[in-house]
Amino acid sequence: MLPLPEEAQAVLRDAEEHMKKSVVHLQQELAHIRAGKATPELLDGIKVDYYGTHLPINQLASISTPDARLIVVQPWDKGAISAIEKAIQSSGLGLNPSNDGNVIRIPIPPLTEERRRELVKQVRRIGEEAKIAVRNIRRDALEEVRRLQKEAHLPEDLRFAAEEEIQKMTNRHIERIDQLLAAKEKEIMEV
Numbered sequence: 274m275l276p277l278p279e280e281a282q283a284v285l286r287d288a289e290e291h292m293k294k295s296v297v298h299l300q301q302e303l304a305h306i307r308a309g310k311a312t313p314e315l316l317d318g319i320k321v322d323y324y325g326t327h328l329p330i331n332q333l334a335s336i337s338t339p340d341a342r343l344i345v346v347q348p349w350d351k352g353a354i355s356a357i358e359k360a361i362q363s364s365g366l367g368l369n370p371s372n373d374g375n376v377i378r379i380p381i382p383p384l385t386e387e388r389r390r391e392l393v394k395q396v397r398r399i400g401e402e403a404k405i406a407v408r409n410i411r412r413d414a415l416e417e418v419r420r421l422q423k424e425a426h427l428p429e430d431l432r433f434a435a436e437e438e439i440q441k442m443t444n445r446h447i448e449r450i451d452q453l454l455a456a457k458e459k460e461i462m463e464v
Contacts, residue, residue, distance in 0.1 A: 280421050281435045288414035288439060292407050292446040299403040299450060306392055306399075308460045311338040311381045316346070321360040323353055333357060334377075346370070346377040384461070392461045400454040404447055411443040 277285070304314035313336040320327040330336070334348040334357060346361075348354050354372050361370045361379065370379045384392070415436055422432045 277431055277435055277438075278421075278425070278427065280425055281418060281427060281431065284414055284417045284421070285435065285438055285442070288410050289442055291410045292442060295403050295406040295410065296446055296449050296453070298406075299399065299453060302399050302403075303396065303453060303457045306396060306457065306461075308384075308392070308457070308463075310341050310460070311344045311379075313338060313344065315344065315366065315381075316361065316364075319360050319364045319366075321353065321357050323356055330357060330360065342381050342383075344379040344381065346379065347375070348377070351375065389461050393458050396454060396457050396461065400450055403450050407443055407446045407450070411439055414439045 301317075304312070305318050313331075316330050316336055319330045321330055321333055323333055330346065333350065333353050334346045337345050337347075339345060346357060348357055351374070354374070354377065358370050358372050358377055361368055361377070368379050368381070370377045372378070418427070418432055418435045418439070421427045422429065427435075
């Protein structure tokens with residue numbers, strides 16, 4: 274491959290960075306989807322109203338998973354236990370926490386077949402959004418390279434080389450997204 278000018282390399286680096294961020298965002302989104310297994314990440318998106326301030330649950334308590342079907346939340350301030358329990362109940366995750374005054378125990382019920390299929394659809398929708406984000410980044414990078422050709426007099430063969438590199442980068446990230454989706458779907462459908 275021909276060495277690309279610094280401006281074109283900057284476009285490639287920027288596109289690579291944004292595509293990586295899209296994949297990382299997808300991983301975070303997938304971690305929030307309940308797959309029938311207890312994981313502390315399941316509670317990451319929950320905010321607790323703690324004396325008028327909305328804080329993430331992991332800033333108010335330690336979260337552990339003693340087994341695959343139970344999450345234990347141990348608040349550092351016992352006064353926050355009811356607020357944490359209320360936030361978990363209203364989170365829309367379908368969890369029923371119970372507390373004994375010291376800790377909150379959240380049993381993770383097994384998923385029904387219908388719920389598993391709904392979750393797979395949700396995973397696919399989130400995955401498609403990630404793919405669209407990567408493709409939009411590709412489009413912007415291609416436009417930038419074409420603009421460089423016009424303004425900076427980038428030779429046509431270098432423009433083609435940059436476009437080819439952008440496409441390879443896009444293919445790599447789309448493939449990574451597909452791998453993440455397949456793994457999450459398999460995890461959800463496991464009984």
